[in-house]
Amino acid sequence: MKDFSDIEEKINSEEISLADERKLLKEKEYDLIQKKVDLRRTSIKKQFDLFISEKSKDTKESVDLNLVLLNSAITSYYQDIHRYKDFSCSKLVNGQKQAAYTIKWLVRFRPIQIKDTTKHVSVEIFDLNIKFALACGFAFLSAKIKDLILNDKKNIDSQNKMKSEDEKEFSFYDKLLYDLRYRQLSGKKLTLVFEALELANK
Secondary structure, eight states: OOOHHHHHHHHHHHHHHHHHHHHHHHHHHHHHHHHHHHHHHHHHHHHHHHHHHTSOHHHHHHEEEOHHHHHHHHHHHHHHHHHHHHHHTOSOOOHHHHHHHHHHHHHHHOOEEEOTTOOOOOHHHHTHHHHHHHHHHHTTSOHHHHHHHHHHHHHHHHHHTTSOTTTOOOOHHHHHHHHHHHSOOOHHHHHHHHHHHHHHTO
8 A cells, every 4th residue: 555645746746736737827818818809909090999989089089098008998898708717628619708808808908098188078988998898898898789789879869859758768779888887897797787688689
C-alpha cells in the first residue's frame, strides 16, 4: 500500500501542473480578447461616426468618443462573453446576448464625453451615450425585431403629438431608455427581454 504522503505529493504535483496550464490558457485568452477588442473598436468607431453625423451641429462640436473608455467597455464585454462561454461550454453566443452585453457595458462606461471647451450642453447630449449603446446593441438583433422596436417608437411618437401630457404613451424604446438611465440593468435581464421579443415574434 502506497504511503499517504506519496499520494498527497502526486495530487499536489498534478494541481501545480494544472495551474500552469490554466495560466497559459488565460494568457492565450487575454491575447485573443485583445485582438477582438481592436477589431470591435474599429467597428464601433465607424458606428459612432454614422450616429453622430445625424445629430445637430452643436452636439457634434460638443462631444468626442473617448477611446480609453471605449476600450474598457469592449474589454469588459468580451470578458463577460468569455465567462458565459466557459460556464455554458458554448462556442458561440446568440445575437440577443451580444446586444444585451454591448448595451450594458457602453452604458456603464459612457465613452461619449463632453469636450472641455464646451460652454453649453444641449438637451440632446443628455441621453447620447444610452442612445448610442442601443444603436450598437440593436445591430446584433434580427432586422424584424429591430424594425418592430423602432416602428413602435415612430408610431407612438406620432400619436403623442395629438395628445395631452397626461394622455401620452411610452414606446418600448423609451421605456428601455428610461430604465437604462435610472436603473442598472444586468446583461442577463436585457438578454431575457430581447429573447422574449424574438420568441413572441416568431
